[in-house]
Amino acid sequence: MCKDLNGFIKELSSIYDRDSMNTYISLYISRSSEQLRFVDRREKTCKLLLTGEELKNFLDTMDDIRDFLVKNHEKNLAVFASRKHNFFKYIFLPVEVKNLLVVDSSPYIRLLARLHDEWESFIILLMSSNYAKIFSVTFGKIRHTKNFSADIINKHKKGGWSQARFQRKRKGSIHAFYLQIRDALQKGDIYMGEKIILAGPGTAKNQFKDILPQKIKSNIVDIIDISIDEEKKLLEESIPLISQLEERKSYETVQQLKREILRDGLAVYGIRDTLHAVKNGQVELLIIEKDYKLRGYLCENCQIVETEEIYRCRYCGKKMSEVDVVEEILEFAERTDAEVEFTDAEEISKLGHIGAILRYK
Numbered sequence: 001m002c003k004d005l006n007g008f009i010k011e012l013s014s015i016y017d018r019d020s021m022n023t024y025i026s027l028y029i030s031r032s033s034e035q036l037r038f039v040d041r042r043e044k045t046c047k048l049l050l051t052g053e054e055l056k057n058f059l060d061t062m063d064d065i066r067d068f069l070v071k072n073h074e075k076n077l078a079v080f081a082s083r084k085h086n087f088f089k090y091i092f093l094p095v096e097v098k099n100l101l102v103v104d105s106s107p108y109i110r111l112l113a114r115l116h117d118e119w120e121s122f123i124i125l126l127m128s129s130n131y132a133k134i135f136s137v138t139f140g141k142i143r144h145t146k147n148f149s150a151d152i153i154n155k156h157k158k159g160g161w162s163q164a165r166f167q168r169k170r171k172g173s174i175h176a177f178y179l180q181i182r183d184a185l186q187k188g189d190i191y192m193g194e195k196i197i198l199a200g201p202g203t204a205k206n207q208f209k210d211i212l213p214q215k216i217k218s219n220i221v222d223i224i225d226i227s228i229d230e231e232k233k234l235l236e237e238s239i240p241l242i243s244q245l246e247e248r249k250s251y252e253t254v255q256q257l258k259r260e261i262l263r264d265g266l267a268v269y270g271i272r273d274t275l276h277a278v279k280n281g282q283v284e285l286l287i288i289e290k291d292y293k294l295r296g297y298l299c300e301n302c303q304i305v306e307t308e309e310i311y312r313c314r315y316c317g318k319k320m321s322e323v324d325v326v327e328e329i330l331e332f333a334e335r336t337d338a339e340v341e342f343t344d345a346e347e348i349s350k351l352g353h354i355g356a357i358l359r360y361k
Contacts, residue, residue, distance in 0.1 A: 005116050005138065006192075008091065009109055012080060013334030015087070016106035018300045021321040022054045024087070025061050026108035027079045030096040035073050039066065042101040050103075057084040058103060064088060080107040094141040095119070105300050109334065110327050114290065115139065117342045122195040122221070122242050124235065125181075128228050129174045129204045132181050134190055135235065137242070142235055145190045150177035178208045185216060195242065199224040199234050221245055254345045257287055257355050266361060270352030271307055271325060277356055278329050279305075283338040285357040288326060290342045292353040296325035305329075326354065 017023040029035055043062055050058050060083035068079060068090065076093040089107075093115065102108040124135040124142075132148040152173050185191040196219050198205040205223055212220075222241060226234050260267030266284075268277045271294060277283050297306045297320035299313035305328045311320055333340055338356075348355060 005091070005121060008089070009113055009116060010334050012089070012107040012109050013331040016300060020054060021105050021300070022050055022103045023057060023084055023105055024080060024082045024107050025058065025065065026102040026104070027065060028097045028100040028111050030076045030099060031074050035069060038099045039069065039101065046103050057082065078112055094139040105321055106331065108327065110330055113330055113334070113340055114342050117340060118246065120195065120242060120246055122197065123191055124197045124199065124238055126228065126231060126234060127181070127200045127204055127208060128202065130177060131228060133231070136190065137239065140239055146184065148177070148181050152177070178211055181208065182211060193219065195219050195221045197222050197224060197238055197241070199226050201225065201227050250341055250343050253285065253287060253341045254343055254347055257357055258347060260357060266358040267355065268358065269355035271354060274354050274356050275305060275325065275329055277358060278332040278336065278338065281336045282358045282360060283333055283336065283356040284359045285339045285341060286329070286333040287341045287343060287348060287355045288330065289348045289353040290344050292326060294325040296323055296328070297321065298323040298328055329354065
């Protein structure tokens, strides 16, 4: 089971079989009594087209997938598997997806990458000066991850410490509590670079923000003033907020691409130029029209992608595999740590359905 979705997609993008065109099975499927019927239909079709070792691997891998589906038929999920490579990875999805079974030389990641873009993971930190609760939100599903609390003295006892000494001690205790939360975030077991919503009453959340390292602070997308007791209201309002932020990010990304193109800056557009840039590791941010696909040909040995019809690699002479060129561009982007944004903006369609903001020219 995958927990770090971004890392999972990156891992999948780096996997391919140089020697065979049909090694990995990628299955996206929604919870339904029709699950096995869909799998039966696709399996029957694929068996007609495979032979030899490819057919044996396909049948063995489908056996593994079927065993898994029997135990998890009530869940939306994605499975990526190959018996030949002793590879089996999966992720449960909280949203329904279009049923899809792909047999190829590498895992099919486009649908997963699109879901990741549309349902960005984030952290909600609800806190006061002596209490904190952290929630992790992935694919719109909220799960509570950790609680923190501290015994902070709130009242000064007469005849005891001086007021000034009491205040210093209290501030020191609160600061130590904030450091405890900050250190937990920096460890990386509950926070892996997601966007953050800070919430709570009074000034605690702002004081906490001040002690955060810049890398974490830059990921804070909103600060909400709310009572500790209004946890349910906070959670209900946070998911639409992140959705609105994603829509705004998508819009701003397209506008940035337009500006760079108009001033002949750090941008490319169209299949050929984008493919060339992403293979060279130049792409900082890849922008893809949501439903666009383009048939092309790939040499698994050389990792050369051609948009024209060609059946033998012009470099090594090996047989080319028929592929979706956009999927291949996406895989190159993931391997080179480029961000990916899916959009239905009309401007992207006019620019050849795909474009990229570059790190350098």
